[in-house]
Amino acid sequence: MGGLTAGILILSSLALLRRKEAAFPTISYKLPLWGPVLLSVGMFFLFLDLEYKAHFWRFYTAFRITSVMSWGAWILLLVYPVNGLLILITLEKGYPRFAKKLMEWIGEQNWQSWQQWAQKHSGRIAGVGILVGILLGMYTGILLSAFGARPFWNSALLGPIFLVSGVSTALALAALLSSQNEERKAYEWSDFWLISLELALLGLFLITLFSSSALYQQSVNSIMGGKWTLDFWLLVVFFGLFFPWLLEMLGRMGKNIPPAIAPILVLLGGLYFRYVILEVGQISTWIPY
Amino acid sequence: MKRYGMVIDTLKCIGCGDCVVACKTENKVPEGLCRDWIVEEVKGEYPHLQMEYRSERCNHCLHPLCVYACPTGASHIKKGTNITLVHPELCTGCKACIAACPYDARFVMPQGYVSKCTFCDHRLEKGQLPACVSVCPTHCMYFGDLNDPLSEVSQLLKRRKWKVLAPEAGTKPQVYYLT
Numbered sequence: 431m432g433g434l435t436a437g438i439l440i441l442s443s444l445a446l447l448r449r450k451e452a453a454f455p456t457i458s459y460k461l462p463l464w465g466p467v468l469l470s471v472g473m474f475f476l477f478l479d480l481e482y483k484a485h486f487w488r489f490y491t492a493f494r495i496t497s498v499m500s501w502g503a504w505i506l507l508l509v510y511p512v513n514g515l516l517i518l519i520t521l522e523k524g525y526p527r528f529a530k531k532l533m534e535w536i537g538e539q540n541w542q543s544w545q546q547w548a549q550k551h552s553g554r555i556a557g558v559g560i561l562v563g564i565l566l567g568m569y570t571g572i573l574l575s576a577f578g579a580r581p582f583w584n585s586a587l588l589g590p591i592f593l594v595s596g597v598s599t600a601l602a603l604a605a606l607l608s609s610q611n612e613e614r615k616a617y618e619w620s621d622f623w624l625i626s627l628e629l630a631l632l633g634l635f636l637i638t639l640f641s642s643s644a645l646y647q648q649s650v651n652s653i654m655g656g657k658w659t660l661d662f663w664l665l666v667v668f669f670g671l672f673f674p675w676l677l678e679m680l681g682r683m684g685k686n687i688p689p690a691i692a693p694i695l696v697l698l699g700g701l702y703f704r705y706v707i708l709e710v711g712q713i714s715t716w717i718p719y
Numbered sequence: 720m721k722r723y724g725m726v727i728d729t730l731k732c733i734g735c736g737d738c739v740v741a742c743k744t745e746n747k748v749p750e751g752l753c754r755d756w757i758v759e760e761v762k763g764e765y766p767h768l769q770m771e772y773r774s775e776r777c778n779h780c781l782h783p784l785c786v787y788a789c790p791t792g793a794s795h796i797k798k799g800t801n802i803t804l805v806h807p808e809l810c811t812g813c814k815a816c817i818a819a820c821p822y823d824a825r826f827v828m829p830q831g832y833v834s835k836c837t838f839c840d841h842r843l844e845k846g847q848l849p850a851c852v853s854v855c856p857t858h859c860m861y862f863g864d865l866n867d868p869l870s871e872v873s874q875l876l877k878r879r880k881w882k883v884l885a886p887e888a889g890t891k892p893q894v895y896y897l898t
Contacts, residue, residue: 481814
């Protein structure tokens with residue numbers, strides 16, 4: 431969910447910064463509202479994963495420079511105001527009925543003064559949106575790669591992979607939400623290139639593990655004949671990446687492909703990719719007992 | 720600064736598990752969890768086999784990745800020592816320290832906070848040895864300040880061959896095994 435929100439922030443901010451709202455209305459106007467909703471769902475699950483739930487607020491009583499998770503906790507807090515400002519700029523065009531209700535609740539004068547301020551600084555907000563989106567998108571990958579005790583995670587490529595995967599899933603969501611055929615095709619074609627990049631990065635990730643020391647080579651065993659082989663190669667790589675990549679290419683070549691299949695597969699594949707990486711990483715260890 | 724270290728003679732250890740029982744009793748470790756454990760390692764091929772018993776625990780590393788990974792400061796190093804401790808009241812149970820430890824020495828208590836071996840810090844303050852060391856029936860466990868060249872542990876490491884677990888992890892562990 432964090433990756434998806436990161437992708438939303440990056441894409442919406444890019445469209446705003448480059449004044450491409452007319453060409454990409456779904457990304458520009460509709461996606462920003464989905465950001466905090468999806469992020470909150472993700473944070474709810476993070477909360478559920480805490481063993482000492484009553485102490486969740488302790489994250490925000492300290493900033494530990496050596497702890498990637500501490501950086502992440504504060505980055506997550508940055509996302510909400512930035513995403514909120516993007517919503518303020520775009521909501522009336524994306525979800526006019528909801529915007530009207532919100533305006534009534536907040537007060538028309540307040541809403542308009544905030545909106546005017548946000549629109550005046552839209553360039554800066556979009557710039558910060560891209561930066562925060564990149565930080566959020568890379569965060570989980572960097573967090574995992576910083577755990578030297580888990581050889582499978584200990585790769586600098588995880589951050590970029592998580593970022594590309596997040597933007598790819600955001601494009602898939604935009605393709606699902608879009609009601610215009612041409613716009614949807616543009617998203618799918620962009621997603622085709624992002625999936626290509628993700629496949630290449632994933633390949634490089636595995637190559638770097640294989641060409642490293644014995645410990646790292648052993649860490650790949652779980653997906654190379656071990657317990658997670660089928661999950662990784664069939665569900666993540668084939669159904670989550672390669673198959674939608676193929677469908678998007680065939681769609682570009684003019685074949686009649688049902689439009690929802692590829693985006694749904696990308697979204698499910700992105701989610702399952704994270705699950706498999708987390709599980710495989712946790713069982714890779716320095717002490718084999 | 721005191722550099723506390725534990726030295727365990729694998730040639731004398733018989734894997735009786737008294738250290739584990741003593742630790743569980745002393746520290747009231749709940750059922751199903753343990754701060755130390757016994758590993759029985761068999762190497763080689765029959766008939767040329769070698770067996771080793773090791774009493775393992777948190778290594779109180781000089782480069783403690785668990786402390787660096789903790790987002791709240793719950794995992795910390797006790798001032799003036801290398802003893803790694805956990806403040807239960809600061810711990811969120813995020814498990815970052817568990818993922819960061821190459822020795823899998825940490826676990827979650829039923830209350831939700833993370834726990835592990837403390838070298839029986841409360842006993843050290845009273846001038847006593849860690850519970851595991853004090854009960855070992857073969858006297859294969861030694862404990863002391865490795866910064867003191869005259870301490871028993873320093874002398875043992877000077878005289879005998881030793882190893883530490885996963886030195887390549889770069890954590891500078893302070894539990895030594897005499898071989």
